[in-house]
Amino acid sequence: MTALSLSACSAPAGGQDTGRIKVAMLQPPRSGLSPFSDDAFKLSRWSTAETLVNLDARGDARPALATAWTRTSERTWEFTVRDGVTFHDGSRLTAQVAAGALTRATRATPKPRILDGVELTARAEGGKVVVTTREPDPLVPHRLSSPQLAILAERAYGPDGKVDPVGTGSGPFKLVKVNGTTTATLDRHDGYWGTKAKAPGIDVSFVPDGAARAAAIRSGEAHIAEAVPVSQAALLAKETISEVPMPRTNTLYLNTAKGPFKSPGLRAAVRASIDAGQLVRGVYEGRADVASGLLGPALPWAAEGRKSLGERTAPASAKGVAITLATYSDRAELPEVASVLQQQLQGAGFAVELVVREYAHIEEDALAGKFDAFILSRATVLDSGDPVAYMQADFTCDGSFNLARLCDEDVDRAVREAAAADAGPARHAATLEAEAAILRTDAAIPMLHERVIQGDATTVLDSAKDPRERVLITVETRLK
Structure with a gap:
């Protein structure tokens, strides 16, 4: 794939592209963007799927779809689910929905990597999700921050174990279209429970070739490029390079x-x-x-x-x-x-x-x-x-x-x-x-x-520079 192919997703099917952020990403989806796979990190970087817990810059657990949590015994934790959250399909977040999403993750084949060696159950009690582990685990909140344990709307989960994240997240951007392993389109979700995103949408191209990703920044075909190779970084203008x-x-x-x-x-x-x-x-x-x-x-x-x-x-x-x-x-x-x-x-x-x-x-x-x-x-x-x-x-x-x-x-x-x-x-x-x-x-x-070397066009403001590569586009990311 060359940088020129980025133009294929420069505008959403519905209309104007002004202010939309064009992103060249390293790896195409490997598992149909299932959150139970490593594809979950794409959903997280696009701010479309959210977890009960986030990690701050120091790696400490912070509220997300859960507003608070308490360890009630060596093996049991209670998470209070945030009120007023609506998924992209219009359904509401409840403790039952969150517990169901976690339960499906524990039953997935293969199991999400974050659950390797961990036996975990989740159930709803009132407005709380009660998580119990077989062995004492002081890191349960940290585990629930993994993008592989994102909470999607109930209709995302099919009877065959497949998960469809299109239109079923809760983040500030709604995933509206995925074109196989080539492109993805996201629009701003104006019903987001938090701060409204400043960009109207994101247009993603999957560009495995590192030289092509760097060339896309030079040519203006992309506003943001993931994982620019060291050998290509010297070819880009200094002000377009961030090292994290x-x-x-x-x-x-x-x-x-x-x-x-x-x-x-x-x-x-x-x-x-x-x-x-x-x-x-x-x-x-x-x-x-x-x-x-x-x-x-x-x-x-x-x-x-x-x-x-x-x-x-x-x-x-x-x-x-x-x-x-x-x-x-x-x-x-x-x-x-x-x-x-x-x-x-x-x-x-x-x-x-x-x-x-x-x-x-x-x-x-x-x-x-x-x-x-x-x-x-x-x-x-x-x-x-x-x-x-x-x-x-x-x-x-x-x-x-x-x-x-x-x-x-x-x-x-x-x-x-x-x-x-x-x-x-x-x-x-x-x-x-x-x-x-x-x-x-x-x-x-x-x-x-x-x-990790990230390419940002000089027109980009406030893209995330995340060493854990969980976040890329936030509600603050926008074009000048």
């Missing part, structure tokens, strides 16, 4: 179960040999941040409260130590990162064999521990807006994504304590203790934190 820290860290995982990196001293030698600044300046053209921990600037509280690591393990001699370093080609920068890292490690004395494949062809071997070192671009904050799930998966003995094959009692204990902590400052502090425990092992060496 992402909760995504480029990390080197070292195999602690077998091979050279069973040795803490050799892991420390790797840590000492890496020049992350060279990677940021060279590979990312300065459009990334050197890592100071697993959690980056997208989580402001992480930098504010980061724990001291104390005295570190001294590096051992790496002279003549043979290792295999692997990564995948799906993310354009990673093969180049691997090449630069190979040179740095060789400079420290390691003999480095480099392996690069498509992710689908390398993940199985990586999880099986067939490489000594693996470079991964990893999201550190998953759907709940909380990094503990990432730490559980990647660094605990039973972790489902433990590329480092780490099994450390101190790490497991620290992660358990973080998982049990209440949301807010106590959980932040416990999470940073877990981060420090992981970093002390040198099983994972964070190198840099990535940024």
